Amino acid sequence: MLSQFRSRAGDSRTLSVGVLGVGNIGTVHLKSALAMPDVTVVAAADAVPANRDRAERAGVERTYDDYATLLANEELDAAVVALPPFLHAEAVERAAEHGVDVFVEKPLARSTEEADRMLETAARAGIAVGVDHTLRYQPDVVGVKSAYEDGDVGHVPYASITRLNDGPLGRPPAETAPPSWPLDPDAAGGGTLLELGVHCFDVLEWLFGELEVRAAATGRTLDIDVEDAATVLLRAPEAGTTITLHCGSYQWEELPEVNTRLRLEGIAGTITNRDHLPENFYAGAARAALENVASRVGVADRTVFGPTFYLQAHYDALADFLEAVRTGEEPPVSGRDGQRSLALAERAYDLAAETATDEVELPEVRP
Numbered sequence: 001m002l003s004q005f006r007s008r009a010g011d012s013r014t015l016s017v018g019v020l021g022v023g024n025i026g027t028v029h030l031k032s033a034l035a036m037p038d039v040t041v042v043a044a045a046d047a048v049p050a051n052r053d054r055a056e057r058a059g060v061e062r063t064y065d066d067y068a069t070l071l072a073n074e075e076l077d078a079a080v081v082a083l084p085p086f087l088h089a090e091a092v093e094r095a096a097e098h099g100v101d102v103f104v105e106k107p108l109a110r111s112t113e114e115a116d117r118m119l120e121t122a123a124r125a126g127i128a129v130g131v132d133h134t135l136r137y138q139p140d141v142v143g144v145k146s147a148y149e150d151g152d153v154g155h156v157p158y159a160s161i162t163r164l165n166d167g168p169l170g171r172p173p174a175e176t177a178p179p180s181w182p183l184d185p186d187a188a189g190g191g192t193l194l195e196l197g198v199h200c201f202d203v204l205e206w207l208f209g210e211l212e213v214r215a216a217a218t219g220r221t222l223d224i225d226v227e228d229a230a231t232v233l234l235r236a237p238e239a240g241t242t243i244t245l246h247c248g249s250y251q252w253e254e255l256p257e258v259n260t261r262l263r264l265e266g267i268a269g270t271i272t273n274r275d276h277l278p279e280n281f282y283a284g285a286a287r288a289a290l291e292n293v294a295s296r297v298g299v300a301d302r303t304v305f306g307p308t309f310y311l312q313a314h315y316d317a318l319a320d321f322l323e324a325v326r327t328g329e330e331p332p333v334s335g336r337d338g339q340r341s342l343a344l345a346e347r348a349y350d351l352a353a354e355t356a357t358d359e360v361e362l363p364e365v366r367p
Helices: 024-034 049-058 067-073 085-097 112-125 139-150 192-208 281-287 309-327 335-354
Strands: 015-020 039-045 062-064 078-081 101-104 129-131 158-166 212-219 229-236 241-250 260-266 269-272
Touching: 015 024, 015 067, 015 309, 024 039, 024 049, 024 078, 024 309, 039 049, 039 067, 049 062, 062 067, 067 085, 078 085, 078 309, 085 101, 085 112, 101 309, 112 129, 112 335, 129 309, 129 335, 139 192, 139 260, 139 269, 158 192, 192 229, 192 241, 192 335, 212 335, 229 335
Parallel strands: 015 039, 015 078, 039 062, 078 101, 101 129, 158 241
Antiparallel strands: 158 260, 212 229, 229 241, 260 269
């Protein structure tokens, strides 16, 4: 069966890439792409002047204050969409108009309805859509999958996954106001279930096959308009596995060293992602959570990205997507994968609403 996507291999050995959004995660994607062989970042777009300055210091020759203008003026093979969720659909539509394949930051969209429209637009234009679900690329998670597929622990009747992060205000004390969109359910689509939960849904289906959501609860530890805590009970019928999932964006004074915990309880043993962490993980984390390696390559103040444990997953995910673009194959983490994670999140929201609890009970802390 022939691929619906056009191979770029015959066009040029080097892929031309644009980065739409150069905030926190957009900078990660930008520096990843700059470090890749046979990839040229020709332009970046961001409405914030400081972010455009950052892209230029990293070595991008042209920057724009509007992503639509970039897409209209540059000859691109692919674009990285690292914009807030409420802009994803429009950015994909503009890219489709110009025949540009897109690598979209998660969540793919704010809803399955919006995702379906995006994917229909992409299909009509014949462009590929990839999604940055990076848990599949973390070496500890890859190790769990390999051990599970080897069958050493036999049938796995129960599994659990936890994904944690800093809350929307950052670590206490909060000194600066966060961007408004993550706290706006219309702009973001939701809270921690879309910020962190979609990663978990994606990697669980990668491990166990199609999932069913059986129960869910969401709550808020802060007085905000989106949930910052969620717990979901799932069932994987094909694997015969029951799974609990918890995700939370809390105001940690110290974030746990490993913010993803994955555990498979097999009838002949247990597999955990901690067993598959690199030997130097803790030493590396102590040196720097986000470490960049400075390298002079003929342009003043240009830095070349040196991936650490977590950033390596983003690098590998983008590299795999661009290789699929080069060969005209479907991306390994496709738009349909992103849509599927959204569908599971929506089902969890529906079930949580049936037994809604507006607040999470916190224990009293005594001095």
